[in-house]
Amino acid sequence: MIHVVATKPWSRDEVLTQLASLRQHQQQGRRSPHKRLLVLLALGRLAAEGTSTLAWSATADKLADVIRDFGPPSSTSRTQSAAYPFTRLRSDEIWTLDHEVPNDNVRPLTEHEVVGRLIPELEEALKDPDIAGAAARQLVEAEFPPTIAPDVLTAVGLDPDLVLGAPGTAIPPRRRRGSWPAAILTAWDRQCAFCGFDGQLGAATVGVEAAHVRWFGFGGPDELDNGVALCSLHHKLFDHGVLGLGDDLRIIVSAGFTSRTSTGQTVYDLHHRPLRMRPGTPRPAAAHIAWHIDQVFKRPALTG
Known part of the structure; x- marks a missing residue:
């Protein structure tokens, strides 16, 4: 259930550390950007409307589109692809739904008109533009090369120039060979x-x-x-x-x-x-x- 209560916002380091630890299926180089794309959509909503609230009925198609366009090839149906992060992001303790529904199950999401959002302390921290920009940059750079990152940010409603110019993340990246x-x-x-x-x-x-x-x-x-x-x-x-x-x-x-x-x-x-x-x-x-x-x-x- 969604319960909005007064909580202490997380620090910048707490936000970046928590987002860097999202559970992702990346064994043997397989890509699974679904959860990060959902968080980016929530960040886009927060930047535009001041809230990270996303109703399944209004979000399913958009989430399915960005997963299709920027995720790996998949035979999974559009709505099933969207239901995966919408329900499973709860396990990372940064996302909450206003109804208890089983993971990956599309029908209850529709029947109960389920609404999801980032937990209050994370949402409050992300109202700071500097923290939000660093978080979005970390999320997109963890999944996509520089050729694709601006397109992803545009698709989720974020300004690539603002995000990719944000301060560096607190998580050290793997070092590239300069030559x-x-x-x-x-x-x-x-x-x-x-x-x-x-x-x-x-x-x-x-x-x-x-x-x-x-x-x-x-x-x-x-x-x-x-x-x-x-x-x-x-x-x-x-x-x-x-x-x-x-x-x-x-x-x-x-x-x-x-x-x-x-x-x-x-x-x-x-x-x-x-x-x-x-x-x-x-x-x-x-x-x-x-x-x-x-x-x-x-x-x-x-x-x-």
Whole structure:
């Protein structure tokens, strides 16, 4: 049951520590962003309305949409995917429902018109914009690479410029290898492995980036066999799951991707195109490609 009582707000460190400890199923690199996406939706509601209250009837579709768009491929129904975090976030002791309902069960959520919200002491702390910004940043960076994080924040009703400019989190991140991006660009001749774009401004490469195949935040190493050079557009499409790699190192395009313009439809032309590889460049490892197909790529691929 929801009981709103006067409580002492948590400190910034308490908020970040509690949110960092959300129970997530990430064994063997599997992604499960459902709970964090729900908390981000609650933060978006809090920023807009001054309350984290989310009614199941008004939230189920939106939560299902962000899970579909930013979560791994899944055969689970939309409403079932949304019911999982809406009910199970209670076990993390930061979320409460106004009716006692079983975990993962959609029907009682609808029948009882269930409403959920963050617990009062957490909600009160998150009314501080600095704490809320740091919390949102920690949540989104724990699940998504920099190419995707702004899109996630926009989708849940938060301002990416404000959040991603927030103070650093209290939880130290895994350290990246600073030389890895330059090594990837060199190995791929400073051109996009998908389309060949090779922009330069003076001696500086512009619009071409080092992309992890298996995301860094999910065990992806900073090694040459876990990266390709991609233009900014194709890097984003790769991390969104629009583009992927087949076992034969040919590009595959998600059948879920659509475009109405001739410019956007050039993405279709990438389907089955081989990677542009410099002789001697290490091939992306099969294990990393398999992770991306399983956890990121929006199956099925185009046919033909």
